[in-house]
Amino acid sequence: MRYSSRILFPVLASVLVACTEQSLPVFDIPIPISVPSGTPAYGPRLVTSPDGEVILSWMERGTDNVALRFSVYEQGSWGPAVTATIDEHMFVNWADLPAVTPLGSGSLLAHWLSYTADMPYAYQILTAHSADEGATWSAPRSPHVDGTPTEHGFVSMYPVSGATGLVWLDGRQTPDKGMTLRSATLSADGAVSDKAVIDDWVCDCCQTDVAITEAGPIAAYRDRTADEVRDIYVARNLNGEWQPGSAIANDGWVISGCPVNGPAIDAAGKFVALAWFTAAGQKPKVQTAFSTNAGKSFSEAIEISSPNTTGHVGVTLLDRHTYVVSWMEPGKNGDYAIKLRAVTTDGQTGREHIVGRTSVARNVPQLIRVGDKLVLAWTDTFDNVQKVASVQVAILGFYD
Numbered sequence: 001m002r003y004s005s006r007i008l009f010p011v012l013a014s015v016l017v018a019c020t021e022q023s024l025p026v027f028d029i030p031i032p033i034s035v036p037s038g039t040p041a042y043g044p045r046l047v048t049s050p051d052g053e054v055i056l057s058w059m060e061r062g063t064d065n066v067a068l069r070f071s072v073y074e075q076g077s078w079g080p081a082v083t084a085t086i087d088e089h090m091f092v093n094w095a096d097l098p099a100v101t102p103l104g105s106g107s108l109l110a111h112w113l114s115y116t117a118d119m120p121y122a123y124q125i126l127t128a129h130s131a132d133e134g135a136t137w138s139a140p141r142s143p144h145v146d147g148t149p150t151e152h153g154f155v156s157m158y159p160v161s162g163a164t165g166l167v168w169l170d171g172r173q174t175p176d177k178g179m180t181l182r183s184a185t186l187s188a189d190g191a192v193s194d195k196a197v198i199d200d201w202v203c204d205c206c207q208t209d210v211a212i213t214e215a216g217p218i219a220a221y222r223d224r225t226a227d228e229v230r231d232i233y234v235a236r237n238l239n240g241e242w243q244p245g246s247a248i249a250n251d252g253w254v255i256s257g258c259p260v261n262g263p264a265i266d267a268a269g270k271f272v273a274l275a276w277f278t279a280a281g282q283k284p285k286v287q288t289a290f291s292t293n294a295g296k297s298f299s300e301a302i303e304i305s306s307p308n309t310t311g312h313v314g315v316t317l318l319d320r321h322t323y324v325v326s327w328m329e330p331g332k333n334g335d336y337a338i339k340l341r342a343v344t345t346d347g348q349t350g351r352e353h354i355v356g357r358t359s360v361a362r363n364v365p366q367l368i369r370v371g372d373k374l375v376l377a378w379t380d381t382f383d384n385v386q387k388v389a390s391v392q393v394a395i396l397g398f399y400d
Contacts, residue, residue: 023321023322023344024322024342024344024348024349024350025318025322025324025342025350025398026398027340027342027353027374027396027397027398028396028397028398029396030355030356030376030394030395030396031394031395031396032356032392032393032394033076033077033078033375033393033394033395034077034078035056035071035078035391035393036071036078036079036080036081037058037060037069037071037081037390037391038060038081039060039382039390040060040061040382040390041058041059041060041379041390041391042058042059042060042061042092042094042379042391043058043059043092043093043094043097043098043364043379043391044056044057044058044097044366044377044378044379044391044393045057045058045097045098045099045100045366045377046366046367046368046375046377047099047100047101047102047157047368048102048368048370049101049102049103049104050104050159051104052370052371053072053102053104054072054073054102054368054370054375055070055071055072055073055099055100055101055102055108056070056071056073056078056377056391056393057069057070057071057084057098057099057100057110058070058391059090059092059098061092062086064088065086065087065088065090066086066087066088066090066092067083067085067086068083068084068085068086068087068090068098068100068110068112069081069082069083069084070082070084070100070110070134072102073370073375078393082134084100084108084110084128084130084134084137085110085112085126085128085137085140087112087114087126087140089114089115089116089123090112090113090114090115091112091113091114091115091123091153093113093153094360094362094363094364094379095154095205095207095260095362095364096113096153096154096205096207097364098110098111098112098113098155099111099155099157100134101157101164103159103164103188106131106132106133107129107130107131107188108129108130108133108134109127109128109129109130109157109164109186110127110128110129110130110137111125111126111127111155111157111166112125112126113125113126113152113153114126114140116149117149119149121150121151121171122149122150122151123151123152123153124142124144124152125142125143125144125152125153125155125166125168126140126141126142127140127141127142127143127186127190128140128141129188129189129190131188138190141190143166143168143184143186143192144168144170144172144182144184145192146170146172148171148172150170150171150172150174151169151170151171151174151179151204151205152168152169152170152171152172153168153169154168154169154205154206154207154208154262155167155168155208156168156208156209156210156219157210158210158211158212158217159212160185160194160217162187163185163186163187163188163193164185164186164187165183165184165185165186165194165210165217165237166183166184166185166186167181167182167183167198167208167210167219167221168181168182168183168208169181169182169202169204169205169208170182171204173200174204177200177201178200178201178202178204178224179201179202179203179204179224180197180198180199180200180201180202181197181198181199181202181208181219181221181235181245182195182196182197182198183195183196183198183219183237183242184196194240196241196242198219198235198242198245199221199223199233199235199244199245201223201224201225202221202222202223202224202233203221203222203223203224203230203258203259204224204258205258205260206221206222206230206258206259206260206261206262206263207261207262207263207264207364208220208221208262209221209262209263209264209265210265211265211266211267211272212267213236213267213269213270213271213272213294213295214269214270214294215236215238215270215294215295215296216236216237216238216239216240216294217236217237218234218235218236218237218265218267218272218294218295219234219235219236219237219242219245219265220232220233220234220262220263220264220265220274220276221233221234221235221245221262221263222258222259222261222262222263222276223245223247227254228254228255228256229252229253229254230253230254230255230258230259231247231248231249231250231251231252231253231278232247232248232249232251232263232274232276232278233245233246233247233248234246234248234265234274234295234298236294236295236296248274248276248289248298248301249278249287249289249298249300249301251278251280251287251301252280252281253278253279253280254280255279259277259279259311261277261310261311261312262276263275263276263313264276264313264314264315264325264367265315266315266316266317266323267294267295267317268317268320269294269320270291270292270293270294271290271291271292271317271320271345272290272291272294272295272298273288273290273291273315273316273317273323273325273343274288274289274290274291274298274315275287275288275304275313275314275315275325275327276288276311276313277309277310277311277312277313277327283307284305284307284308284309284310284311285303285305285307285309286303286304286305286309286311286313286325286327287301287302287303287304288301288302288304288315288323288325288343289301289302290323290343290345292345299345299347302343302347302349304325304327304341304343304349305327305329305339305341306329306352308329308330309327309328309329310327310328310329310330310336310361311327311328312327312328312363312364312365313325313326313327314326314327314340314365314366314367314368314376315367316367316368316369316374317369318342318369318398320345321344321345321346322342322343322344322345323342323343324340324341324342324343324367324369324374324398325340325341325343326338326339326340326341326355326365326367326376327339327340327365328358328363328365331357334359335357335358335359336357336358336359336360336361336363337354337356337357338354338355338356338357338358338365338376338378339352339353339354339355340352340353340355340367340374340376341353342398353396355376355394355396356376356378356380356392356394357380358378358379358380358381358392359380359381360378360379360380360381363378363379364378365377365378366378372397372398373395373396373397374395374396374397374398375393375394375395376393376394376395377391377392377393377394378391378392379391379392380392
């Protein structure tokens with residue numbers, strides 16, 4: 001889904017990377033792509049389906065409601081903007097992003113957040129299905145029915161045998177017992193099954209992510225201990241059961257509040273790439289690790305960013321030897337650079353590339369691969385008006 005307007009600009013990069021030897025790719029100059037969003041527009045989210053369909057979604061605030069809209073990327077451009085839902089209670093947040101997810105054969109699943117009480121973080125997850133490419137939608141349904149006026153969000157989705165798996169942060173036990181990481185399976189008719197608690201105490205508001213390996217889904221998230229260590233964990237779903245989560249690098253980042261800075265994960269077969277932000281020891285950095293056994297174990301962490309990074313990472317595989325990590329970094333003029341860097345599984349790192357810039361510090365840039373291209377999307381101001389946000393997208397090609 002892709003559209004034209006100055007609000008969203010994707011970045012694509014073409015990729016012709018050899019799979020037989022570990023080589024670092026060279027990237028083309030990023031090309032802005034026009035997106036058909038209005039203003040103000042917030043929180044772009046890029047999602048791909050197993051068959052390669054790409055959708056960009058975002059939020060547009062009206063006078064007394066908020067719309068979740070989307071566009072399909074086809075033949076190098078965004079199609080017309082389509083409205084998935086309009087909700088007068090929609091929770092608009094820079095870090096906790098809704099999405100429209102393509103399920104194949106014209107079927108779509110939208111999810112967003114909606115207030116349930118007049119409290120700052122009392123909101124639920126709502127979902128709706130469309131079987132006709134977004135022309136009509138089912139009535140909203142929630143994958144959780146606890147009914148508590150607490151936070152439910154930071155959703156990641158993945159395909160599960162004709163249905164959709166969801167992983168999310170669930171605050172039904174807060175403030176007494178802390179935030180939990182939960183999952184469920186949602187069928188096209190809205191039936192919820194396979195409810196599970198993946199981790200019973202996690203960081204309150206860091207993004208989650210899920211990838212599919214040959215062994216099954218693998219979830220990445222920021223954990224929390226009684227000593228306020230908030231490091232990145234992964235949990236694998238084997239034969240339909242979530243296994244206990246384990247730390248990737250044991251950074252030992254002790255922080256008393258949530259950094260709102262979650263991990264990113266991508267997988268293909270037995271190969272898994274993971275990226276994350278930490279500021280352990282008061283030293284901010286972006287790190288990455290790689291697995292060749294479907295996430296059973298990971299390599300030693302590799303530091304890939306400069307010391308003043310703010311994180312907000314993305315990751316995508318190029319082939320079984322090479323992947324790309326993106327992150328944000330403050331500039332000299334009060335802006336922020338959106339950067340990316342190639343990494344090989346034997347620890348080589350390519351040079352840093354600046355894909356775009358933004359004046360908006362609170363951002364979760366999106367990174368995906370589309371065939372031989374990379375697409376990145378982020379939020380920026382519109383016509384240099386600080387209070388009017390827009391979505392930017394850039395595309396760049398890559399080759400070895």
